[in-house]
Amino acid sequence: MYCIKCDVAIIGGGPAGLAAATSAKEEGADKVLIIERDNALGGILQQCIHPGFGLTRFNEELTGPEYYGRFTDKIAELGVEVMLNSMVLEVNDKRKEVICTNSEYGLTCVQAGSIVLAMGCRERTRANIVVPGTRPAGLYTAGAAQRLVNRQNIMVGKKVVILGSGDIGMIMARRMTLEGAKVVMVVELMSYLAGLTRNRVQCLDDFGIPLKLAHTITRIEGNERVTGVYVAPVDENKKPILEKEELVECDTVLFSVGLIPENELTSKAGIEINRVTNGPLVNQYMQTSSPAVFACGNVVHVNDLVDNVSSESEQAGKYAARFAMNKLPDAKKEIKCTVGRNVRYVCPQKLLISDEAEKISIYFRVLEPELNVTLAARCGDTVIAQKKEFRVNPGEMNHIVIDSSKLTGDEVTVEVVKED
């Protein structure tokens, strides 16, 4: 078997892998290698031709290709090595090896000082959410349609219904409209928007596309091609009210119904997975339950902003480089980071306490939308960090920064406190 040695091996050349590679190299790792299955770097950003990226990181509004372009320029400058068209088959965390196939070298073994998982996520499909009806042509996940339209010049349909108000769904509503299709409606099961408000304004309202909140598709019609879908309102238990079902004619249905971290390699390696995020459990260094393996980006938890993915991945790259050089801070103690009131999950879920004082960012999502709240982190009864927020929403990630020197006890809890 062909063998390659490196200090840090990064699986995935999307935004997470690219940011991890730059910081690993900048931290002093000598040989950093990105292993990517596609024929180019950039990951999903290659098909995200729309603007809205980089607002927090670069303070300007970039498109996906411009955003990843800044990172590919940087990795070229830093001398990060890249292996394209390479599918990773196995991660052996004990031996610190990554086994992949590549058309040039055949079966290849990459031996590394540390490994960064940056495989991203994939879309939930119709099968995941079980929509009754026939199985005609014209049913796509929103991201698959986005790839066909934006990268392969294939128009997927003319009269479109979109299920799910996630960002990709709304962005595809605008894209299909600009390309001449009629988007009949966007149907959302919940009573609130799943994606960002700015996407509702710029992708739906701008083009007069109706948004049906608290509605769902109950059935798909059509034999060879979709001819229509039945849409019904749902009650408070999200059960469709079938008496109010209506037929909506269309030739295409796009599903924008959530993303799942792609963790087959992680699970196979026996790395501990969090049941809420479906991603590996990590500490503030983005280190998984297997010490030589780090993880970042959507493989850990699904983000709404790539800017967050980049900063989180820079942490992963930095500490993966330090691990490879045997320079990770000595942990004196490990404490748990847990969820409190109106918090669905936190990331990282574990914190390591060392002599090094650190500012630790804890990212989290709420369960329900709320107004006028305080976000707080507390150890026992002592609040160690808090900030006021006018509005929280499950579709928008929140974060709170804590000072590691203030951590006491075995646990820190993140919660949303409702003000009176």
Added chain:
Amino acid sequence: MKKEIICTVCPRGCHIQVEGDGKNVQKIEGYACKRGLEYGTAEYSHPVRILTTTVKIDGAEGDLLPVRSAQPIPKEKLFECMEVIRNTVVKLPIKRYDVAVSDICGTGIDIVATKTVG
């Protein structure tokens, strides 16, 4: 003419109420910061958007070049600009921020590549 504008400057998403003659703002309320005031005013009198799409590449069947308007363009011109871009073919090599269509539809704004190809 009254208009409700959802502010997209930050995730707070203020609902701004604007009144005026369709061009000039007479009354504006519901915003929480200066940037919101600016957004609300501009959005009422002259909404603009960044246009992003793709153009065909000469000789590369099925390969597309992602492009954007270098600056935001008037919202009402989006479809007119799309028509021009749809009939545009670019030659390789092309670098990020090279012009694919200059002064699109008399807006004074260029359509530029967002990616380097070839």
